[in-house]
Amino acid sequence: MLAASLIGCRRAGSSDAASAPAAPAAPVAPTKAVGLVVPLRAPNDSEIPSGALGTSVRRGRALLAATRDSLPAFAPGKLRCVSCHLDEGRRANASPFVGVYARYPNYNARSGHPYTIQDRINDCFRRSLNGRALPADGSDMRDMVVYFAWLSHGVPVGAAVEGQGLPKLTPLAGDTASGRALFGEQCARCHGADGAGTAVAPPLWGRASFNIGAGMSRLRTAAAFIRYNMPFDRPGSLTDQQAFDVAAFVTSRPRPDFAGKENDWPNGDAPPDVAYRTRAAPRKSAGSQ
Ligand code: HEC
Ligand code: HEC
Numbered sequence: 001m002l003a004a005s006l007i008g009c010r011r012a013g014s015s016d017a018a019s020a021p022a023a024p025a026a027p028v029a030p031t032k033a034v035g036l037v038v039p040l041r042a043p044n045d046s047e048i049p050s051g052a053l054g055t056s057v058r059r060g061r062a063l064l065a066a067t068r069d070s071l072p073a074f075a076p077g078k079l080r081c082v083s084c085h086l087d088e089g090r091r092a093n094a095s096p097f098v099g100v101y102a103r104y105p106n107y108n109a110r111s112g113h114p115y116t117i118q119d120r121i122n123d124c125f126r127r128s129l130n131g132r133a134l135p136a137d138g139s140d141m142r143d144m145v146v147y148f149a150w151l152s153h154g155v156p157v158g159a160a161v162e163g164q165g166l167p168k169l170t171p172l173a174g175d176t177a178s179g180r181a182l183f184g185e186q187c188a189r190c191h192g193a194d195g196a197g198t199a200v201a202p203p204l205w206g207r208a209s210f211n212i213g214a215g216m217s218r219l220r221t222a223a224a225f226i227r228y229n230m231p232f233d234r235p236g237s238l239t240d241q242q243a244f245d246v247a248a249f250v251t252s253r254p255r256p257d258f259a260g261k262e263n264d265w266p267n268g269d270a271p272p273d274v275a276y277r278t279r280a281a282p283r284k285s286a287g288s289q
Pocket of ligand 2: 084190
């Protein structure tokens with residue numbers, strides 16, 4: 001398949017292609033490079049290097065697991081990084097960190113500019129943890145990046161890892177009434193009837209939860225996370241429709257605001273499930289009047 005399209009490209013670029021301009025259209029169609037996808041393989045602790053580098057790997061991992069206790073000024077709520085990036089960032093379909101170091105820098109549509117891995121980490125501090133950006137040149141940030149790099153060993157730069165990010169579900173409309181009932185049956189025992197969290201699970205809404213600017217505040221993102229990862233002790237037991245219903249209920253609940261959210265997606269390409277208006281979206285349609 002790949003070989004055939006390469007031949008097609010070469011033929012399209014050759015000098016005699018000019019004499020038959022209509023013919024190459026089909027063979028040259030796959031102009032986008034086929035990305036390399038590698039299996040998700042998290043290294044074992046026995047592979048942690050000795051010395052200062054290994055200390056940094058372990059410290060970075062500890063910060064992800066005890067974020068609010070270690071960095072209260074930056075993560076004042078009740079979430080920690082691994083509340084969503086499960087198994088210390090090793091679990092497929094829960095936005096794993098395996099390979100994440102090989103994906104940055106990249107283009108970030110929400111901000112409209114290229115992102116370093118530090119920029120991306122800080123988006124989760126400011127939005128998912130409803131906190132503050134960590135200094136990019138400090139030792140806490142350095143240790144987190146070192147842990148991500150260790151988890152990503154062997155993943156080629158630019159490659160995708162199986163199970164990276166969250167799976168894409170076919171979008172469905174969520175029914176908040178049915179979601180409320182499902183929440184009571186399936187979620188409240190751990191997350192609390194008021195969604196504020198318990199000793200065993202973090203809050204889903206309210207003051208100590210993620211803010212409106214977080215990815216988890218989007219219906220599709222929340223539905224995908226819940227469909228594959230919740231209930232925590234029975235992941236995969238909900239149908240897609242149930243995941244959308246309970247996600248619609250959870251994302252409809254009050255949570256902290258995010259200052260400046262209207263500046264997100266400055267090129268007008270906000271996904272349809274973003275829960276707030278962005279400035280660029282109306283401007284874009286105004287431009288075509
Ligand atoms: C409320 C849930 C939540 C919490 C808490 C959270 N994140 Fe995230 N994070 C997400 C979501 C959702 C994404 C985007 C996943 C996707 O669709 O690819 C993401 C993406 C990321 C990415 C980019 C991953 C990639 O594949 O490019 C990094 C890095 C990251 N988070 C780091 C952190 C760190 C560090 C913390 C703690 C300071 C944290 N996150 C806390 C939900 C969360
Ligand atoms: C058996 C207990 C349990 C049940 C039941 C459960 N969860 Fe969770 N949930 C957890 C735990 C524990 C975490 C965080 C994992 C960690 O910190 O290691 C979590 C994390 C989450 C998160 C991301 C972090 C946050 O607080 O926003 C969401 C969203 C979520 N659960 C939604 C749900 C929904 C919706 C249901 C019901 C369909 C549900 N959970 C049922 C235990 C549970």
